[in-house]
Amino acid sequence: WPAVIAVLSLGYLMGSIPFGLLLTRMAGHGDLRSIGSGNIGATNVLRTGNKKLAAATLLLDALKATIAAVIAQAVFGQNAGLIAGFAAFIGHLFPIWLGFKGGKGVATYIGTLLGVAPLMVLVFAAVWLAVAFVSRYSSLSAMVATLVIPVVLWILGMPETALVTAVMTAISYWRHKANIERLMAGTESKIGQKG
Ligand code: G3P
Numbered sequence: 244w245p246a247v248i249a250v251l252s253l254g255y256l257m258g259s260i261p262f263g264l265l266l267t268r269m270a271g272h273g274d275l276r277s278i279g280s281g282n283i284g285a286t287n288v289l290r291t292g293n294k295k296l297a298a299a300t301l302l303l304d305a306l307k308a309t310i311a312a313v314i315a316q317a318v319f320g321q322n323a324g325l326i327a328g329f330a331a332f333i334g335h336l337f338p339i340w341l342g343f344k345g346g347k348g349v350a351t352y353i354g355t356l357l358g359v360a361p362l363m364v365l366v367f368a369a370v371w372l373a374v375a376f377v378s379r380y381s382s383l384s385a386m387v388a389t390l391v392i393p394v395v396l397w398i399l400g401m402p403e404t405a406l407v408t409a410v411m412t413a414i415s416y417w418r419h420k421a422n423i424e425r426l427m428a429g430t431e432s433k434i435g436q437k438g
Contacts (some may be wrong), residue, residue, distance in 0.1 A: 250315045254327035257311040258334025262303040263288045266296050284346040286381040290437050305354035312358025325407050328355025332411050347418040349385040352411055360404055366395055379433035382422035
């Protein structure tokens with residue numbers, strides 16, 4: 244149990260660092276939560292018009308999960324990495340510092356994959372880019388990619404990783420509720436649009 248608590252705490256604390264919010268504030272763009280969708284992720288940072296900041300947010304939000312997963316894996320073994328990644332995802336969604344109001348977990352999802360099944364990041368990127376190329380919707384691209392990942396993992400014979408990512412997908416869909424409503428209403432903003 245002490246090991247499980249250590250892994251969960253490490254993941255959660257790493258995941259709860261809101262890089263999008265911090266970088267946006269440091270760059271003088273104000274509070275990200277009052278910009279665009281109000282989300283704290285890279286897609287919304289892009290709505291400030293600062294592409295480098297959005298890229299840095301994606302990278303850091305992903306790496307916080309990767310680092311947690313890699314450390315946990317090194318100390319406690321493969322499954323610990325998966326649990327730490329999951330905890331980082333939860334930390335990003337429910338950060339204690341922001342009154343438990345966080346993001347949608349797409350970057351931490353990618354970061355977890357990078358830590359525990361790195362080739363899956365290529366699958367994620369391919370699906371994301373294909374859907375984004377056609378639709379220009381970041382939310383839709385992420386939702387399709389996160390649907391594909393557990394299926395591919397299952398087919399490749401990684402049932403534990405498939406199961407945990409499937410749970411992450413379900414939670415992330417729930418967090419994309421407003422995006423789904425906007426997509427259905429035709430009012431979702433496209434990648435690079437300010438609104
Ligand atoms: O998957 C990207 C998602 O997080 C969408 O962000 O800001 O458009 O709600 P946003």
